[in-house]
Every structure is written in C-alpha cells, then in structure tokens.
Amino acid sequence: MTKTREQLMVPRAEPRTYYDRPVLKKPVWKWYIPAYFFTGGMAGAAAPLSFAARVRGNRRLARRAGLVSLAGIAASPVFLIADLGKPGRWYNMLRVAKPTSPMSVGTWLISAFGPLTGAAVLSDLTGVFPGLGELCDALAAFIGPAVSTYTAVLTADTAIPAWHEAWRELPAIFAGGSAASAGAATVLITPAADAEPARRLVVLGSLMELGADRAMEERLGDLAEPYTSGKASTPAKAAKGLLAAGAALALAGRRRPLLGKAGAAATLAGVALTRWSIFQAGFESAEHPRFTVQPQRERISV
Amino acid sequence: MTDVTQRMGFFTDTTLCIGCKACEVACKEWNRVPEDGLNFLGHSYDNSGELGASTWRHVAFIEQKKPVNVETNGSASDMRWLMSSDVCKHCTNAACLDVCPTGALFRTEFDTVVVQADICNGCGYCVPACPFGVIDKREEDGRVWKCTLCYDRIGVGLEPACAKSCPTKSIQFGPLEELRTRARARVDELHERGVADARLYGDSPADGVGGMGAFFLLLDDPEVYRLPPDPVVTTRDLPSMWKAAGAAALGLAAAVAASVLGGRR
Ligand code: SF4
Ligand code: SF4
Numbered sequence: 120m121t122k123t124r125e126q127l128m129v130p131r132a133e134p135r136t137y138y139d140r141p142v143l144k145k146p147v148w149k150w151y152i153p154a155y156f157f158t159g160g161m162a163g164a165a166a167p168l169s170f171a172a173r174v175r176g177n178r179r180l181a182r183r184a185g186l187v188s189l190a191g192i193a194a195s196p197v198f199l200i201a202d203l204g205k206p207g208r209w210y211n212m213l214r215v216a217k218p219t220s221p222m223s224v225g226t227w228l229i230s231a232f233g234p235l236t237g238a239a240v241l242s243d244l245t246g247v248f249p250g251l252g253e254l255c256d257a258l259a260a261f262i263g264p265a266v267s268t269y270t271a272v273l274t275a276d277t278a279i280p281a282w283h284e285a286w287r288e289l290p291a292i293f294a295g296g297s298a299a300s301a302g303a304a305t306v307l308i309t310p311a312a313d314a315e316p317a318r319r320l321v322v323l324g325s326l327m328e329l330g331a332d333r334a335m336e337e338r339l340g341d342l343a344e345p346y347t348s349g350k351a352s353t354p355a356k357a358a359k360g361l362l363a364a365g366a367a368l369a370l371a372g373r374r375r376p377l378l379g380k381a382g383a384a385a386t387l388a389g390v391a392l393t394r395w396s397i398f399q400a401g402f403e404s405a406e407h408p409r410f411t412v413q414p415q416r417e418r419i420s421v
Numbered sequence: 422m423t424d425v426t427q428r429m430g431f432f433t434d435t436t437l438c439i440g441c442k443a444c445e446v447a448c449k450e451w452n453r454v455p456e457d458g459l460n461f462l463g464h465s466y467d468n469s470g471e472l473g474a475s476t477w478r479h480v481a482f483i484e485q486k487k488p489v490n491v492e493t494n495g496s497a498s499d500m501r502w503l504m505s506s507d508v509c510k511h512c513t514n515a516a517c518l519d520v521c522p523t524g525a526l527f528r529t530e531f532d533t534v535v536v537q538a539d540i541c542n543g544c545g546y547c548v549p550a551c552p553f554g555v556i557d558k559r560e561e562d563g564r565v566w567k568c569t570l571c572y573d574r575i576g577v578g579l580e581p582a583c584a585k586s587c588p589t590k591s592i593q594f595g596p597l598e599e600l601r602t603r604a605r606a607r608v609d610e611l612h613e614r615g616v617a618d619a620r621l622y623g624d625s626p627a628d629g630v631g632g633m634g635a636f637f638l639l640l641d642d643p644e645v646y647r648l649p650p651d652p653v654v655t656t657r658d659l660p661s662m663w664k665a666a667g668a669a670a671l672g673l674a675a676a677v678a679a680s681v682l683g684g685r686r
Binding site: 134135136137138140141142143144145146147148163164167168171172174175177202203204205206208209211212214215217219220221222223226264265267268269271272273275276277278279282283286287289290291293294295297298302315316317319320323324327401405408411412415416418419 | 462464467470471473481483516519520521522523524525540541542543544545546548549550551552553554555556557558560562563564565642644645646647648649650651652655656658659661662663665666667668669670671672673674676677678679680681682683684
C-alpha cells in the first residue's frame with residue numbers, strides 16, 4: 120500500500136475511543152512466561168546441536184549441548200506452573216489435545232521432549248543403553264525446533280495487536296534467538312577447542328533474530344510503535360546491541376577463548392531481553408485502545 | 422420449555438437503555454459475582470468501567486454534543502446521552518474457547534460459551550485471546566470468569582437475570598434467529614423515524630467472529646462504546662501461523678546443520 124505525499128501530509132485523525140479505556144484485556148501472564156520462552160527455546164535448539172555434534176564425532180560438544188538442553192527443559196515446567204492461577208491443577212492441561220490451542224500443542228510437545236532429553240542425557244552420562252539413548256537423542260533433536268518455535272504461535276494467537284500482527288516474523292525471531300542462546304550456553308561450558316560449531320551457531324542465530332526483528336518492525340508500520348518507543352524499546356535496543364556484540368565476540372573466540380565466552384554471555388542476555396521486550400510490547404499495545412481501533416477502522420473504511 | 426436445538430442469545434437495543442444498571446445488579450446477585458470496587462471514575466455515570474472477571478454486564482455512558490430529536494424529546498437540547506449494556510458476545514467462532522488448553526471453556530447446547538470453574542487452571546490464555554476484552558482472571562481466585570448467559574436459568578426455561586430485570590426491554594433474550602429478524606425490523610423503523618444513526622453490530626454471520634450470539638443496536642461507531650470496529654477471531658490465521666513456525670523450525674535446523682557440519686569441527 121503506497122501513500123502519496125498529499126495523503127501523508129494530512130494529519131491522521133486520532134481514533135475515537137471510550138474515555139481512552141482499553142478495548143482489550145492486558146495479558147495476565149507474569150515474567151515466568153518470557154522466562155519460559157527463553158529456557159524452552161534454548162532447550163529446543165540445543166537438542167539438534169547435541170545430535171549433530173554427535174554425528175560429527177564431537178562428543179565433548181554433544182554432551183554439553185545435551186546438558187544445556189536438559190537444564191532448559193527442566194526449568195521450563197517450573198515457570199509454566201508457577202504462572203498458573205491454580206498451580207495445583209496443572210495436570211488439567213493433559214485432559215485434552217487441541218490443535219486450535221498452541222498452549223495445548225506445546226504441552227504435548229514438551230511432554231514428549233522433556234523425557235526424551237532426560238533419557239538421552241542420562242544414557243550419555245552413564246553409558247547405559249547407548250542405542251536407546253541415541254534414539255532418544257535423535258527424536259529430541261527432531262522435536263526440538265518445534266519446541267523453540269511454537270511459543271511464537273502461542274504469542275501471536277491472541278488479539279493483542281503487537282503480537283498478532285507480528286505472526287509472520289515472530290517464529291523466525293524465536294528460532295534465531297533459540298539457536299543463539301543454545302550455542303551461547305554451550306560455548307560457556309565447553310572447552311574452547313571443541314566449541315567452534317557452537318560459536319558459529321551463536322553468529323547464525325543472532326543474525327536470524329536480528330534480521331527477522333528488522334523485517335517485523337518494517338512490516339508492522341504504525342504498529343511497530345509499541346516495540347520502538349515506550350517501555351519495550353529500552354530492552355529491545357539493548358538486546359540488539361548485545362546480540363551484535365555477542366556475535367562479533369563469538370567470532371573472535373576462535374583465537375581468544377575468553378572473548379568467546381564474553382560474547383556468549385552477551386548473547387544470552389540479548390536473547391533474554393528480546394523476549395522481555397516482545398512481552399512488554401504486547402502489554403503496551405493492549406493498554407492503548409488506538410492500537411486496537413486504528414487498524415480495524417482503516418481495514419473497514421478502505 | 423426452551424427448545425434446546427435453537428441457538429439462544431441477546432439483542433441489546435441501546436436506544437431503549439435508560440442507564441439504570443438493573444442488569445449489572447441483577448447479574449451480580451443471581452450469579453453471586455463478588456464486589457469489585459465501588460469507584461468514582463469520572464466517566465459520566467459509568468462506575469464499573471468495563472467488563473471483567475467480576476463485571477459481566479457493563480453499562481457504558483457517553484455524553485455527546487449532538488442535538489437529539491426535539492419532537493420526541495419534548496425539550497430542545499444540544500446534548501445526547503448514549504447508554505449501552507455490554508456483555509460477552511458468545512461468539513460463533515470464539516477465540517477464548519479455541520485457545521483454552523484444558524477444555525474448561527466449552528460450547529453449550531444453546532450455542533453459548535461457558536467456563537467450567539472446576540476445570541479452569543488459570544493459565545490465562547483466553548484473556549488476551551478475546552477480541553472484545555471480555556474474559557478476565559480474578560486474581561484472588563486464580564481462575565477466569567465471564568457471562569454464562571445464565572446457563573443455569575436458561576436450562577430450566579427462565580430468561581437470564583439481566584434481561585429479566587431490564588425495565589425497558591433494552592436487553593432482549595431469545596432464539597438468535599428471531600432476535601436478528603426483530604432487530605432488523607427495529608432498525609428499519611428507526612430509520613423511518615429519522616434516526617439515521619441506527620445500525621446493528623454483531624448481527625452478521627459474515628463478520629470476523631462468525632456473528633455474535635449477543636449483538637447490539639448502536640447509534641454511533643462501535644469504538645465509541647468501547648467495542649472493536651472490526652473484531653476478528655485470532656485463530657482465523659492459525660494455519661498460516663503454524664506454517665510460519667514450521668518454516669522457522671526448518672531454518673533453525675538448517676542453522677544447526679550449517680554450524681556443525683559445515684566448516685571445522
Ligand atoms: S466475547 Fe470474548 S469471552 Fe465472549 S465468547 Fe467471544 S471471545 Fe469468548
Ligand atoms: S484460564 Fe481457564 S478458561 Fe482460560 S484458557 Fe486457561 S484453562 Fe481455559
């Protein structure tokens with residue numbers, strides 16, 4: 120949709136609202152949810168990293184990526200259950216399997232992924248049932264990318280304008296950040312000589328997240344405002360700086376292991392902050408009715 | 422007896438509303454909805470603000486500088502007062518129900534949308550999913566609550582408490598098809614009488630939520646009443662969203678493969 124110069128110069132009429140009160144309800148999710156996006160995403164991406172490293176014969180890297188995956192997926196249910204209004208009823212998630220509910224799909228994904236990762240790591244550490252362990256490792260690697268990206272659908276499948284309208288790019292942002300954080304956490308605990316593939320993953324993942332983020336802001340137009348100004352903008356800007364610096368330092372990590380680890384730490388912080396900023400932008404766009412009313416008004420009056 | 426094969430709903434004719442809030446009170450009493458603040462908001466006569474976990478009918482008050490029909494009003498005035506009792510829309514395609522991961526939200530035999538309080542675990546997904554900002558979590562309780570269209574009353578052939586208490590029949594309850602016919606006739610009648618502003622909101626099965634089980638006759642744009650002008654059920658885009666996620670997952674796998682298999686070990 121291109122606008123002529125004349126059209127651009129006419130000031131946009133503020134949409135009409137009911138005493139500027141929000142049309143939508145703000146999400147009731149607390150910080151546990153973006154924390155889970157971080158841990159779950161990292162776990163999902165570390166699984167294929169572990170598998171691929173094993174295939175390539177880099178056992179040190181494979182084992183450590185497996186540990187990252189297990190740590191991430193073990194923390195996840197803690198966050199998820201803590202966020203429930205009735206934590207004691209968490210098992211009601213297992214009553215149904217609903218493809219229309221990304222949360223239901225996710226429940227079943229992590230219910231499969233968690234035990235597979237646990238079994239793979241246990242077998243790797245103890246040497247018991249190596250064949251079965253490798254099978255679990257492969258299956259976890261297969262499911263992992265879905266664990267990292269379904270959360271983007273969960274976020275977008277709401278009426279919150281800054282989330283819903285970003286449905287095209289959010290999955291790539293989540294995928295890129297998951298890859299970067301999985302690589303970064305693995306770099307931190309792996310001897311530098313064995314960590315080269317993980318450092319490369321930090322770079323590729325960060326580029327993917329930064330690129331998708333840029334594409335999202337461009338396509339959103341006016342609706343990018345909750346991301347670029349307001350309370351989400353500070354963490355969003357910091358995240359971009361940290362991801363860029365982290366990727367550059369990770370590249371330097373080839374020669375200087377300490378720089379590589381510093382880059383990994385910056386990357387982890389950057390990925391966490393992106394998730395936090397996306398979360399905040401959603402709240403911001405729900406609080407101001409114009410973000411809800413304006414696009415809908417324009418949609419029906421063309 | 423109520424014919425259970427029919428879809429039941431509300432038609433709220435806001436031109437008849439006198440802002441008495443009998444519906445808000447009757448709803449609270451019948452459904453034992455807890456008190457949620459005795460506030461002075463400074464927004465005309467509106468003291469409850471919006472629908473929420475403990476406000477299942479909400480009367481909006483809008484004061485406008487716009488001459489009313491002097492003939493019917495009897496006195497010349499340059500001000501008009503719009504009043505409207507809002508409620509859960511009991512959407513044909515209900516986002517809250519689609520996203521609920523426990524099955525706590527379900528569709529009844531009357532085609533209404535109800536939360537089962539003994540199943541809801543307070544995951545909160547339905548709250549940001551609703552395009553009307555209706556359903557919300559009661560923090561002290563942990564679960565979500567909203568209008569049930571008096572599931573207990575209509576099941577035994579009674580009308581919902583709000584409709585029963587409405588002294589002007591601004592809130593009308595009945596089989597949805599009947600209500601739609603009646604509402605269209607009412608708009609025609611108003612247009613004939615010179616009320617050109619009269620329009621229906623939510624009566625069309627072609628809208629973004631497949632038509633609302635509770636729809637309205639309004640005298641101004643929906644957003645003036647805190648109603649979204651073009652609500653769309655978020656799950657309409659879900660297949661495309663899953664495709665985008667699938668592509669991103671493949672991208673992630675490719676990034677891992679390139680990192681590990683391409684280049685030095
Ligand atoms: S108005 Fe909101 S709460 Fe009511 S049925 Fe529709 S989506 Fe659900
Ligand atoms: S809060 Fe309750 S009703 Fe709402 S989606 Fe979660 S389980 Fe379903």
